[in-house]
Amino acid sequence: MSIGSVPLRYLITMDIDRCMRCGRCIENCPYGVFRREGEQIRVNSRPCTACHRCISQCPRDAISLEERPVDYRSHPVWTTEVREAIYNQARSGKIILAGMGNALPYPIIFDRLVLDACQVTNPSIDPLREPMELRTYLGKKPSRLRFRETPGGDIELATEIAPNLQLETPIMIGHMSYGAISLNAQLSLARAAHETGTFMGTGEGGLHEHLYPYQDRMIVQVASGRFGVDINYLDRGAAIEIKIGQGAKPGIGGHLPGEKVCADVSCTRMIPLGSDAISPAPHHDIYSIEDLKQLVRGLKEATEWKKLVFVKIAAVHNTAAIAAGIARSSADAVVVDGFRGGTGAAPRVFRDHVGIPIEAAIASVDAKLRQQGIRNEVSVIASGGIRESADIAKVIALGADAVYIGTASLVAMGCRVCGACYRGLCPWGIATQREDLVARLDPDEASVQVANLIKAWTLELSELMGAAGINSIESLRGNRDRLRGYLLDDGILKVLDVKPVGA
Amino acid sequence: MSNRWGLEEMQRVSIDAAGIHYTDLNREIKRAFAAGAREITLTNVLGQRFIADGLRGDVSLIIRGVPGGDLGMFMSGPTCTVYGNSDHASGNTMDAGTIIIHGSSGDAVAHSMRGGSIYVRDNVGYRAGIHMKQYEEKCPVLVVGGSARAFLGEYMAGGLIILLRRGEDGPFSERGIGSGIHGGEIVVRGEISPECLGVGAKVAPASSEDIGRIRPYLERYRAVFGEDSVIQLDGPYTRVTPSSSRPFANKYVWE
Numbered sequence: 001m002s003i004g005s006v007p008l009r010y011l012i013t014m015d016i017d018r019c020m021r022c023g024r025c026i027e028n029c030p031y032g033v034f035r036r037e038g039e040q041i042r043v044n045s046r047p048c049t050a051c052h053r054c055i056s057q058c059p060r061d062a063i064s065l066e067e068r069p070v071d072y073r074s075h076p077v078w079t080t081e082v083r084e085a086i087y088n089q090a091r092s093g094k095i096i097l098a099g100m101g102n103a104l105p106y107p108i109i110f111d112r113l114v115l116d117a118c119q120v121t122n123p124s125i126d127p128l129r130e131p132m133e134l135r136t137y138l139g140k141k142p143s144r145l146r147f148r149e150t151p152g153g154d155i156e157l158a159t160e161i162a163p164n165l166q167l168e169t170p171i172m173i174g175h176m177s178y179g180a181i182s183l184n185a186q187l188s189l190a191r192a193a194h195e196t197g198t199f200m201g202t203g204e205g206g207l208h209e210h211l212y213p214y215q216d217r218m219i220v221q222v223a224s225g226r227f228g229v230d231i232n233y234l235d236r237g238a239a240i241e242i243k244i245g246q247g248a249k250p251g252i253g254g255h256l257p258g259e260k261v262c263a264d265v266s267c268t269r270m271i272p273l274g275s276d277a278i279s280p281a282p283h284h285d286i287y288s289i290e291d292l293k294q295l296v297r298g299l300k301e302a303t304e305w306k307k308l309v310f311v312k313i314a315a316v317h318n319t320a321a322i323a324a325g326i327a328r329s330s331a332d333a334v335v336v337d338g339f340r341g342g343t344g345a346a347p348r349v350f351r352d353h354v355g356i357p358i359e360a361a362i363a364s365v366d367a368k369l370r371q372q373g374i375r376n377e378v379s380v381i382a383s384g385g386i387r388e389s390a391d392i393a394k395v396i397a398l399g400a401d402a403v404y405i406g407t408a409s410l411v412a413m414g415c416r417v418c419g420a421c422y423r424g425l426c427p428w429g430i431a432t433q434r435e436d437l438v439a440r441l442d443p444d445e446a447s448v449q450v451a452n453l454i455k456a457w458t459l460e461l462s463e464l465m466g467a468a469g470i471n472s473i474e475s476l477r478g479n480r481d482r483l484r485g486y487l488l489d490d491g492i493l494k495v496l497d498v499k500p501v502g503a
Numbered sequence: 504m505s506n507r508w509g510l511e512e513m514q515r516v517s518i519d520a521a522g523i524h525y526t527d528l529n530r531e532i533k534r535a536f537a538a539g540a541r542e543i544t545l546t547n548v549l550g551q552r553f554i555a556d557g558l559r560g561d562v563s564l565i566i567r568g569v570p571g572g573d574l575g576m577f578m579s580g581p582t583c584t585v586y587g588n589s590d591h592a593s594g595n596t597m598d599a600g601t602i603i604i605h606g607s608s609g610d611a612v613a614h615s616m617r618g619g620s621i622y623v624r625d626n627v628g629y630r631a632g633i634h635m636k637q638y639e640e641k642c643p644v645l646v647v648g649g650s651a652r653a654f655l656g657e658y659m660a661g662g663l664i665i666l667l668r669r670g671e672d673g674p675f676s677e678r679g680i681g682s683g684i685h686g687g688e689i690v691v692r693g694e695i696s697p698e699c700l701g702v703g704a705k706v707a708p709a710s711s712e713d714i715g716r717i718r719p720y721l722e723r724y725r726a727v728f729g730e731d732s733v734i735q736l737d738g739p740y741t742r743v744t745p746s747s748s749r750p751f752a753n754k755y756v757w758e
Contacts, residue, residue: 085758094756226615226634230598231557231577258749270617270638271660275686275748280658284614284633285573285592294552294572298595301529302557302577348758422757 003087007070010048014041018062025054025063030425030437049420053427056414085348096348099421099431101248101340101385101407104352108340109359109492110391114501116482117467125466132462133472136402138239138379139164139308139332162332165239165308167402168197169458170473171392173450174383174404175221175241175312177203179256179265179277180344180421181410183210184441185430189409190214191443192450196458199238201404204254204279206268207233219310222299224253225279227269231302239308239332240299244283244292247341247358247384249350250314254279257345260424262433289325296329308332315339315361315384316354320368326378327369333379335404336361340385342407344431345422358384359398363496366399366478389460398496399478412453413446516540520568521547529556536562550590555583572609575602578619591628594621597643603727607649616643616662620720624728625649630657635687637661646720648728654679656743657701660686665717667724668692680704681743685750689743690717700743703750709740 012033021041026034031047034054048065055063072080081103088096118124125132140162148158173189180203187210193200194217201219202211206228211218220237222229234240245251256265256277266273286292296309311326312335313319319336326334338358343351362382369375382395383404392403411417414428421431429441461473470476484501485493493500516535520528528551535543541562548554548568555564557577566574566585574589575581579598584605591609594602594616602621610628613621618641626649633654635643643662648669656664659681666689668675674694681689682701690709700706709717717740 088756088758092756095754096758097755098758226596226617226636229577229596229615230617231559231579234557234577255751257752266638270641271636272638272686275660276751278658278660278683278685278751280634280683284611284630284658285595298553298556298573298576301526301553304530304533304557305526347755419758 003090006084006087007068007072008045009068010045010050011066011069012043012045012048012054013064013066014043015060015062015064016040018060020060020062022059024057024059028053028057028427030427030434031423049418049423050416051418051420051427052416097345097422098348098351098419099343099345100417100419101342102352103348103419106357108385109357109488109496110385110387110394112486112488113359113394113483113496113498114486115390115393115397115464115468116484118469122469124469125471127459127462127466130466130471132465133474134169134458134462136167136170136473137164138167138381138401140378141376143373143376163306163308164332165199166197167199169454170396170400170402170461171196171454171457172198172219172381172402172404173200173409174406175201175203175219175243176406176410177205177221177256178208178268179203179205179260179433181430182426182432182438182441183208183264184438184443184446185410185413186211187443188413188441188446188450190217191447192409192454193217195447195451196454198454201241202237204228204243205256205265206270207236208264208268212236222295223279224281224283225277227271227277227279230270234299234303234307237307239310240303241310241312241335242283242292242295242299242331243312244286245312245314245316245337246343246346247314247337247339247355248343249346250316250339250355251281252347252350253281255345257422257424260433265433289322289329292326293329296331300330310335310381312337312383314341314354315356315358317356319356319361320364323365323378323380324368324372324374327372327374328377331378333381333401334365335381335383336365337404338382338384341383342410343421358382358386358395360492360495362395362400363398363480363498367497370478389457389464392457393461393464393476394483396473396476397479397482398498401477408453409450412450413441514540515542515544517544517546519547520545520551521549523551525551525553525571529553529558532558532564536560548587552590555581575600578602588625594619594645597621599641605728610652613643613645613662613664616645617641618643620644620646620723622646622724622727623648627651627655630654632656632659632662632664632689634658634660635662635664637687644720646724648724650675651677653677654682654701656680656684656687656689657682659684659689659745662687663717663720664689665720666691667721675699675741681745683750684743684745685748686745691741691743692738693741694739695741695743703746704743705746706741706743709742713742714740 146158204223215236219239223243258274310333315338339355379401382400426432544565550571552571559579563582572590574593576595582601584603588606592611594613596615599618604623607625629652646665674696676696679701681704
C-alpha cells in the first residue's frame with residue numbers, strides 16, 4: 001500500500017508511577033487499546049476513539065490522552081481531515097460514514113445572538129418569588145373561540161378544541177431508536193421524560209415492551225421503513241411523528257446495519273435477525289405535499305383522531321414553504337431538524353454539507369406561518385444542535401414552541417461525543433447492543449442525570465425569562481425583540497428578523 | 504339462516520356509503536362491529552379513503568364500489584372484499600387479515616405490508632409490494648392475477664409476491680422488478696426480460712419445490728375468484744430473490 005499508515009488520531013499514555021495495574025482500563029476498553037504483559041499494562045493507541053471510558057474508570061488518574069500527536073504540515077486548505085478522507089477513499093472507493101453531528105467549523109448563529117434583560121424601566125421578575133409559566137401545549141390552537149349560551153343562561157365553549165400535549169417544560173427528548181441506542185439508554189430517557197413531565201421520541205425502531213409503562217410519555221415514530229409500526233404501536237404513543245427527514249442527513253434514508261439487529265431489536269422492529277434495516281429516502285406513499293396529508297390523515301384515521309401527528313423535516317433551503325404545506329395537512333406540529341443534528345451514522349458528505357442551521361430555519365418557518373395566518377395550526381419544534389438552555393431561549397424567541405434535545409441527553413448519560421456510535425461498541429452502554437456494554441448503563445442513575453439536566457435547563461430558562469421581565473414562555477415565543485445579533489451580517493439579520501446589537 | 508361463519512343473520516349489516524366522508528364511514532363500521540356485526544356490506548363506495556384503517560378483529564367488509572387510497576391501512580385481522588377496483592396503496596402497512604379485489608388495484612398496493620394476504624384478480628400499478636417485510640410467522644402474501652407495472656417488489660424485505668399474468672404471453676418486461684430487494688421472493692409466471700431485473704435482484708427458474716410452495720395461494724386465488732379465473736399452473740415460473748440480504752454492505756466505509 002503506497003499510502004502507508006496514517007498518523008495516530010489519539011495517543012494514550014500511561015503514567016507508570018501512578019498506575020496500580022488494577023486492569024480496569026483493560027476491562028473497560030472494548031476497542032482493545034490496553035493489554036497486560038507480565039507486570040505491565042501495555043497500550044496500543046491505534047484503535048482508540050477518545051471515548052474516555054478508561055480515563056473515567058482509572059482510580060489513579062494514570063491515563064492521559066492527546067489528540068493528533070503527530071502533525072501534518074499545517075495548511076488552511078488541505079486540512080488533516082481532508083487529507084485523511086482522501087486516503088480512506090483512495091483505499092476503499094466507498095462513501096465515508098461518520099457518527100454524531102456536523103463536524104465542520106461553521107459559525108454557530110446561536111453564539112452570535114444575545115438575550116435581553118431588564119434595567120430600570122421595566123423590572124425583572126424573580127422566579128424565586130413569582131410564578132414562572134413554562135408549561136407548554138403542543139398542537140393546534142383555534143384561530144378564534146366561539147361561545148354559546150345555554151338555556152340556563154350560562155356561557156359555554158362552542159369551539160371544538162383539538163387534542164394538545166401538555167409539557168411541563170419546553171424541552172423534549174428527540175427520536176433515538178432502539179437499535180441506534182440501547183434499551184437501557186431508552187429506558188433512562190423514558191424515565192427522565194416521565195419524571196420531568198415531558199415527552200420523548202421512540203425513533204424508528206418500534207416500542208420495546210419494557211417501555212410500555214412510559215408509553216404516555218412516548219412519541220412513536222413512523223418513518224419510511226415502517227419498522228415496528230402496527231396499530232397497537234400507534235395506539236400506545238401519546239403522539240405519532242412522521243419522519244420525513246433528519247438534519248444530520250437530509251434527503252437520504254437510514255440504514256441500521258445487520259450487526260446491530262440482535263434478537264431483541266429484531267423483535268421490536270419486526271424484521272429478521274441480522275438483516276439490514278433499510279429506511280429508504282422517501283416514504284413510498286409520499287411524493288407530494290398532498291400525499292403527506294394523506295399519511296397524516298391515515299394515521300389520524302387509524303387512531304380515531306385522538307392522537308397528535310407531528311411531521312419532522314430536515315432544515316433545508318425551502319423548509320418554510322414545506323412547513324406551510326405541513327400546517328395545512330391536518331398535522332399538529334412540525335419538527336424542524338437543523339444541520340447540526342446528531343446521528344449514529346451518516347455519510348460524512350451529508351453530515352457536513354447538507355442542510356441549514358436550525359436558527360435560520362425556525363425563524364423563516366415561524367415568519368412564513370405567520371404571514372399566511374396559519375401559525376396557530378401547528379406547533380413548531382426545533383431540533384438539532386441544542387447545546388444549552390440559552391440555545392432554547394434563543395430558538396423560542398425565534399419562533400419555536402418547544403425543542404427536542406438528542407446528543408445533550410446522551411452526554412448527560414456519559415457520552416463523550418467520540419462519534420464512533422456506528423462501531424456498535426459504545427463503552428458507555430449507549431450506542432451498542434452488546435449485553436456486557438449495555439449493562440454498564442444503569443437506568444436508575446442515568447435517568448436521574450437526564451432528568452437533572454432537563455430540570456437545570458428549565459430553571460435557567462425561568463431565570464433568563466425573569467431577567468427579561470417575562471413570566472410566561474408564551475411571551476417569549478417569537479419575541480425577537482428580546483434578541484440582538486452580534487456580528488451577524490445584514491442578510492442573516494433579515495432572515496432572523498432580529499436587530500443588531502445597539503439598535 | 505346463518506352466514507358462512509355460522510353467525511346469525513342479525514350480525515350482518517349494510518351501510519350506504521353514498522356521500523359519507525371516510526371518517527364518518529369508518530366510525531359507522533367500528534360502531535357496527537362493536538355492536539356485534541361480523542359482516543358489514545358497504546354499498547355505493549365512491550373514492551372514500553382509509554376504509555378499515557387500523558381496524559382490528561374478525562370482521563368481514565364487503566365493499567361495493569371503488570374504495571379510495573389506503574384501503575385496509577394498518578388493518579389487523581379483518582377481511583375486505585371489494586367488488587370493483589381499488590385505488591392506490593391498498594393494504595398499506597397492513598398487519599393481518601385479507602384484502603380481495605375483484606378488479607384491479609392502483610400503485611403501491613401492499614406497501615410495507617407485514618402480514619396477511621392480498622388477492623387482486625386483475626392488474627396492479629407501479630411499485631406493488633414495495634418494502635413488504637416479514638418477521639417470524641408473519642409473512643405477507645400478494646397474489647396478482649393479471650400483470651404489474653414497473654418496480655414490482657421494490658425494496659422488498661420479506662414476504663411473497665405471486666404474479667400470474669393471466670392472458671399474457673412472452674416475457675415480463677416491466678422495468679426494475681425487485682429493485683433493492685433484500686428479503687422475500689417474487690414468483691412470476693413466464694420469463695422475465697433480463698434488462699428488467701432491478702439492482703440487487705437475482706433471477707432463476709422456479710423449482711418444483713417453489714411451485715409447490717405457491718400452489719396453496721393459487722388454489723385460494725381460484726377459490727376466491729371462481730373457476731372462470733383459469734390459471735395456467737404448468738407454465739414456467741421465474742423466481743426473483745435478493746442477491747444479498749445486505750445490499751448496501753459494500754457501499755460504505757467507516758470514517
